[in-house]
Amino acid sequence: MHVQDTAVEVRVPGSSLPLYTDGKRFVAMKPIVEHFGLDWSSQLAKLKGKSWTCMANFTMQLPGDTQRREVVGIDRRTLTMWLATLDENRVRADKRAELRAYQFEAADALDAYFHKGAAINPRATxxxxxxxxxxxxxxxxxxxxxxxxxxxxxxxxxxxxxxxxxxxxxxxxDEDRRPLYSKDFLKEKNLGEKRMKSIAGVFGKRCKAAYIERHGVEPGKYPLTLSNGQTRDVLAYTEADRDLLEQVWTDYYADPQLEVQA
Structure with missing residues (x-):
């Protein structure tokens, strides 16, 4: 926890959203919940149950308060995701148009990111x-x-x-040069979480051995950023190697009853 004497208010063009930050990373969550007329306890519980939530407590003096108090803060990434998942029919009637406008733009940005390779804010300075x-x-x-x-x-x-x-x-x-990670290959097999964990490591070793047997050299490595923000080196395969991974899968894992343990 850290202390912020007074709230640092951030103005968002075209929005009346009350963003009171610690001046660094976090924005007070409760004023936003109250802005939309939502239940504080249920929204707090909702965010605590999301894997993408980044939350922290800090002490600050909000507008209208006579002294500092502890508030729950969320980072910008969490705020963006949370607003995109709010049910417009559950917010205050006079705030629905504002939320809809935000969510329409968020949907356009996500579509552009995934299908066009980039998303550009039309109001970018x-x-x-x-x-x-x-x-x-x-x-x-x-x-x-x-x-x-x-x-x-x-x-x-x-x-x-x-x-x-x-x-x-x-x-x-080039389709053959598209990166192909062994973990993503296994995800395509719709494995349960338990089985995925039990075979991922050995599957990777077997793919490496098959690659060396075919090419006479070890596969290269590539730095992969994980969901928790950490980066680690993983073996680098491409779509040209898909048949090799498929062969390893067929030989050892296609039939769970015949799966060979290392």
Missing amino acids: EHQINAAIFQARAQMELCQAAQGLIHPDHLEAKARVILARGMGENAEL
């Missing part, structure tokens, strides 16, 4: 656009510096995505 360009340039320089360290097919795919995102276009990737 010149400073924000320049910052995005600078970030893309820095990422491309990192890709260039990583030559020889990362599997070349993965590196090329990453560079193409960065370049396309910066130009507001779809990335044009």
Whole structure:
């Protein structure tokens, strides 16, 4: 927990949403809940049950208060997701249009991100656009510096995505060069969580051995960012290696009754 003497209010253009922050990372959640006329306890419980929630308590003095008090804060990422999942029929009638407008824009942004490779805020300032360009340039320089360290097919795919995102276009990737991770391959098999955990490690080792037998060298590695924000190196396969992974699956795991344990 940390202490913030007074709330730092952030104004969002076109919105009356009360955003009172600690001046760093977190925004007070309860004023937003009250803004939409929602039940505080149920919304708090809802967010505590979500894997994407990032929450912390801090002490601050909100407008109208005579002294500091402990408040529950959520980070920007959590706020964005939470607002997108609110039921418009459960908020105050006079706030529904505001929520609908936000959710329509959020839906458009998600669609653009997943299907066009990038999402651009139509209200982005010149400073924000320049910052995005600078970030893309820095990422491309990192890709260039990583030559020889990362599997070349993965590196090329990453560079193409960065370049396309910066130009507001779809990335044009050679299908055979698309990254293919053994974990994602197993997810496609619709395994239960327990079985997934029991075979993932050995499956990866068997795929590596099969790759070495076919190519005479070990597969390259690629830094993969996990859902918890950590990054670790994983074996780098591509769609060109799918038949190899399929063969390992068929030989050892297609029939659970015949599964061979390492």
